[in-house]
Amino acid sequence: MSADVLVVGAGSAGCVVAERLSRDPQRRVVVVEAGPVVPADDDSRRLDRLVLGSPTHPAPCARWYGDRPPLVRGHAVGGSSVVNGGYFLRAHHDDFDGWGGPFDTVTISQAYDELDGWGNGGTMTVDSLHVPPPVVRSLERAWPRTPPRPWPGIGVQRVPVNHRGGRRWTAADAYLDPASRRPNLDVRPGSPVGGLLVERGRVAGVRLASGGELRAGEVILCAGTLGTAALLMASGVLPGPLPVFEHREILVRYSARTRPEPAPVLLPSVVHTAGGAEIRLYADDFARFIQGARRSSPAVGVAEMRPAQAGELRLDGDRLDVHLAPIGPVDDAVARVVEVLSSADLAEHVVDGSVHVDPVIGTSQHAWGALAMGERTDWLGAVDGVRGLRVVDGSILPNVSSGPHATIMMAAIVIGDQLRSL
Template identity: 30%
Template sequence: MSDATVARSAIVVGAGTSGSIVTRRLVDAGWDVTLVEAGGYDSNPAIHDPSRAGELWHAAEDWDYFTVPQEHAAGRRLHLPRGKVTGGSHALNAMIWVRGAASDYDGWERSGATGWGWSAVQPVFEGIENDLLPVTDDYPLVPIQRSIVAAAAEEGLEHNPDYNGGTLDGVSQEQVTMRDGRRVNTWMAYVRPVEHAPNLRVVTDAEVHSVIVEDGASVGVRLAEDSELRADEVILAAGALGSPAILLRSGIGPRADLEELGIDVVHDAPEVGANLHDHLLSPVIFTTDRPVGPPQPGVSVTQTHLFWRSREDLAEPDTQPIHFSVPMWGELEPRPGVNGPGDGFTLMAGLVTPHSRGSLRISGPDVQDPLRIDLGALADERDVAALAASVRQARRIGARPALAEEWGAAEAYPGPEVADADVEDWVRRTAITYHHQVGTCRMGADPAAVVDPRLRVSGIAGLRVIDASVMPTITTGNTNAPAAVIGELGARFVLEDSAPAL
């Protein structure tokens, strides 16, 4: 057998959105692939029934991360659910498919991410949506969701029948990755059909400690139980929290931080773990006189959302409220006669263009050492102003006739005793993650970038990061669809860069 016909091998770390796509593309190309997932298989029925997604928080399938106390968010530690299961966070989320704004990707390219402009990523989106992954809004809205759309129209928002068609603004039915009332994620669509291929090995319940680097090149990974796996290429697809943590434990990161923890420095990369940012939500909850009813099997508790500009001078929407058919009490302080069982709905105000930046650090060299996750949530006053404006808008929508008169909707939280002028304080006391952490392995062409535009880790041969951590700036909307594009383009780069020269 000639060298040209010897199959190359790869280890893909993480069976989430990006990692599953990379795995499929390499398997189809004839590579020997080992897919390593820290969690188990997606056997929990709550994963597959969209009405039960809330059961997965704090469950075995959730990494159950928490931030450090957030100085600008009332000193609270925010829960960051992340998928620890085949399918990754796409096994836990609301399956909402948002491409984002064309300007998001053109902005990446202007910042040095050559080849990532809208003209490059648009056909990739179209290919995903027309190939293996179903993206649909062909499902009936439950009555309360229809009324929320009507109330938004009464507030003056236009109905947008296709927010992925080039214009985000307006109120829309969510486009989701579902089929016949069941969740479909990239693990199910890309990997499961080839799970038993002779050139694929899936290893579950195996947490990766670090990358093995020899003579400046990655040659494999160390697992938490001290065993090793070796391959020609190592691809980290463990997400914006997992991938930088693995790099840091590998000795790839800020020299001073690594030396303080007694970790041998393999490559001084100051921005590993930096540039962490996330979308944020803040709840506006309404009780109703007319019964809304409990969640129904096969029906997501969120079906509509809207995009809106909190200021007229903005080029793109900076808010994306998401609407729930249930009262999302969460950890709100109980209020007699209000907080508890009963009918209601939630207009969850949403910030999608955050200016605040945080960081991820490890607290020790072992996988058991907790991550120090600091979102820097609401550190920038522009974020507070935008999220507060979204809360005020949600209050107005809930008071419109389609909800207040037809459903007897009454604002329970923040509640009438909280004046609009005091909403900023409400936001700081209630803001939570929108589940969209990005940026900790920023791509770019400058020397400080963690990965180059082809997602190769600077300074280490044979090592790539292919997941949402490479985003220089977060996209305008849910990040699952962009993570899928990152998976497709990342796999393409791997195959192109390994092709024999003609």
């Protein structure tokens, strides 16, 4: 069968693109998603649980890439918005200084407003959800407060969360489900793609892993930075390696004097520093939230949010190898966290002498930038030198200094609205 537009991946971007383009009743839109539909009442949708499994035993709605460090993505209708921590913070204003095409200040703001309701609602039903536990409230007092939302600034800010009643409100809930009765929109879960069909230099559709083909006038890859890169390289459309950026993270651990009270979300507050770090005031040990995680100790994270160096994505047979760049200079932020945790102000929460820096460098599961707009794609996601193909997901973000989820959805709104008129 043939469609006007074939969207590969019903994740945070794919749900938006499919909804926008299917508003035209004359345009036939087909969406293929490798993962299942996860019901809204499923326990895995609870914000206080991250049901991911492990690299060797993945959860049904998760897909793992590599193990040093392990990287995991959503594998379901709704993509990573089904399994992530619910962090829905806009990028900083100055992140967009070099963006072109339709990404002007007004258009960007309107798209974010649609999603988060100016930090208080929107299609993604965003709010803070929570009063942080006592240890987080004590940590917050060590830094100045930012101005009111919706835009992040330097200092402490409570993390906006996309939820409804303590359960993740996903991109599928907000965009795909309301459009599901349109006769020109066909959504196919459980349909992994085995490769792209390339004919005379043009992408003409996809080959399904189960056999058979789907053809379209245009293919839009929305499979996430890692999934999209693997598909492009495996199909021979783009040679590897491809660049990839991440927010690498150092954990400053401590022993708690008392067991922290249960919290509805892992990351209730963050601090953004003038030096480009994000200090993450986690509510408790990760094992309280992530099923199967090894029990350790509570921690405060320090992530480099404006990395200067890219890692690489390479294909080894059928396996995507992810080689992340080392973390940049965040020593000042780490030292400040150690100082605060060791201070008298935290003495009622932190065991004296227990504060230490974890030697393992982690990551934020925020891969982006493999096909950045203005470099490898145009400002509507068209891949340079490849006809019939666009990419709309984290791959095309030129930069992002906060969690990319909200910004990926914002970009999908802007691009989707532009494509409707083409």
